[in-house]
Amino acid sequence: MTFSPDAVNGQPRQYHNQDQYLSLLAGLPAHLSLFSANKPPVSRLTLEQRLKALEPHHRHLLSEIEGILQWGYFSPEMTHEFNADGSLLPVEKIKAVLAAIEDHALQTLVRDKIDFRTLVGALRQRHQDVHNRPQGQWTVSRFKQNIENNWQEPCFRLEHAMPWLSEAKQFIDSDQPLALEKLLMKNAWLHLSRPLANHGFSFYAVVIYVLKWNIVERWSRYDGDLAVQRFDQLLQAGLSRGEAG
Template sequence: MSYYTLVAALPDLPPLARCKQLPISRIALERRLTMLEEEDLKQLRLAESLYHFSASPEQAVSDQKLVYQWQSQLEQIHSPIIRECIQLRLEWQSLIAAIRQRQAGAKGPEQFFGLGRWTTRIRQHWQEPTLGLEDAMPLLIQLQPQMLKGAAGEVEAQMNAWLWQNLFQVERSHAFSLETVICFVLRWGIAEKQIENDADQALKAFEAMAEALISAPGIKANIESAFEELS
């Protein structure tokens, strides 16, 4: 099919740091995606399920089985560049999992299973702060201190910014193709997750502020007095 009409119908996504509201809803996006042929749509769905992987308790499987599942599904992605984008994402997932696993101290390197080029190196350099990958993946140097203090939100934000840029470059270098569409949808998913996280953080901050105010002696006394009058 010609992808020109579909790509032209997709709005520009603002830079991730400034993306506070999506320019297109999922419902509207799905309407546009109906222009895809069935096989292309299957490729898109598979790419999304891998890139934005999340496991529910009901789907919990061992790390080893999960990696085998990822490898099998990756082989079904037809586009080499999209397959590479997804592998990068899953390699990052594996790296972050390795650092968290090491910090928890529950498992050793021999029990680590990850996807991608760095699995053997990770096991060999298990006790090093950045798993011996500071040259290959410099972003790890920035993420490692934040991971040590448990700043999961900051780690995710920086990793997503890096992944967003990777997808954006691929999207721009493959104009009016299925790759363009898939990269756009994957970036849309990153933006959606960031907006949801920002909303969750804002709600938590509001609840903490409200609790602190209610706990203040003067306000607490006024609230108790008001309840007494109503009773």
């Protein structure tokens, strides 16, 4: 077990206790495979109630991590200036949250997610404006320089390191948003489903559970939208047959 030198209520903070949240995680229903679930295994309200068992600094950090990863895909159009009310805009906010993550494995996980979303955002931005090469502090991704230096290349010369990029580009170019979302969700899910070696029932495992919950919830909304579309199509087809009769 490793402790941070700072303390909460006179007690050192725990960052690597593998069994710290055993009761919390054992009480949550397991995730099914992504596309087989039509809704998350537990409601957000229930999840939030269970997350009250987190230590205050962990609960705050989890909220911050969810926040920076729910801003959508990081695009070259993003700015690092401040809002009128003094609050931080995405890039500076992301830097602040990353600096607050003392666990190396968790910081790596969040950075990987930022890399993933940055690449998708750059693909989408280039599709809209191939001549507008990104500049400035638009992302904290390790692929920032690759993207800027290889803006005209189909996959920023990263297709060997990131094989999914080629397929994502094809879906963007052919205007297949649902196929794109399924590809991205699948890759994000596989990334979060890697074995949790040496993490057990730690805060890291809690973050994994919540991020997977967010993916399932996102897919359930897409799946619901598709069901409505299919119903509308069937309804219109029925009306057409009725008019023909």
